[in-house]
Structure formats: structure tokens, C-alpha cells
Amino acid sequence: xxxxxxxxxxxxxxxxxxxxxxxxxxxxxxxxxxxxxxxxxxxxxxxxxxxxxxxxxxxxxxxxxxxxxxxxxxxxxxxxxxxxxxxxxxxxxxxxxxxxxxxxxxxxxxxx
Numbered sequence: 001x002x003x004x005x006x007x008x009x010x011x012x013x014x015x016x017x018x019x020x021x022x023x024x025x026x027x028x029x030x031x032x033x034x035x036x037x038x039x040x041x042x043x044x045x046x047x048x049x050x051x052x053x054x055x056x057x058x059x060x061x062x063x064x065x066x067x068x069x070x071x072x073x074x075x076x077x078x079x080x081x082x083x084x085x086x087x088x089x090x091x092x093x094x095x096x097x098x099x100x101x102x103x104x105x106x107x108x109x110x111x112x
Contacts, residue, residue, distance in 0.1 A: 001032035011035030014046060014078045026063070037078070038062050044081055050074035053085040 002010065004027065011025045015037055022039045036045040043054045043063035053072045054065030072088070075081040 002034070004029070004033045007033035007035045010046065011037070014044065014051070017078050018044065018082070019079055036063050042082065042085070044078045046078075047074070050076065051078040051081040053081050055085060055089065 007027045008025075011027055014035070015023060015025050018037055018039075020039070023037045024039070025035060025037055027033060027035045034045075036043050040059045041056055041062060043065075045052055045054065045063065052074045054063050055072075056062050056064060056066045058066075072081065072085050075084065
């Protein structure tokens, strides 16, 4: 279990590794001290020395994440966790686009 000071130090080290702008460090107590970084729809968390991402379509839900996203992978580097998640999210988005395009062309097109 971390102390508040340890969580702040580890959180600051994680923040230095995250690219882009808009990241905000959050340190909180919940049966020990924890930290995570938030950036509107995405949050990066540490567990047992590994980093993972939670994502939500609604910024007010961060850091909880949305149920339709599978558990993200865990990485030694927080930026690598973000990049892997974004690759997964892009793949999901591309699959949705293909399904919508098919439906518009073959299902809705047949009804016209």
C-alpha cells in the first residue's frame, strides 16, 4: 500500500512519461493511496507496477470507463498503454463503420 507522498511521487513520474496536453494527476485514498492521470475521455492507472487505460464516451464517467470496452492490456510504460488502447479503439471504430456501411447499402438500400 502506498502512502500519500509515495502516490504523489509515482504519479508525477507517470505524468512525465505521458505525451500530449491536458493530463491531470489525481491522487486519492481508498484503502490506501492511489493515483491516476485523466485527460477528458481517458484515464491511465497503475496496478502492481503496470499501467492500464480506462476510457469513457462521457467525460463525467472518467475514470470508471464504459462497459463495452474490454479490459485493457497492462504495460510497463503509461504512454505505451495509451497507444495500445487507441489502436484497439481504432479497430473497434473501423469494425462499426464497416457494419454501418454494409447495413446502409444492403439493408436500407433494399427497402428503398
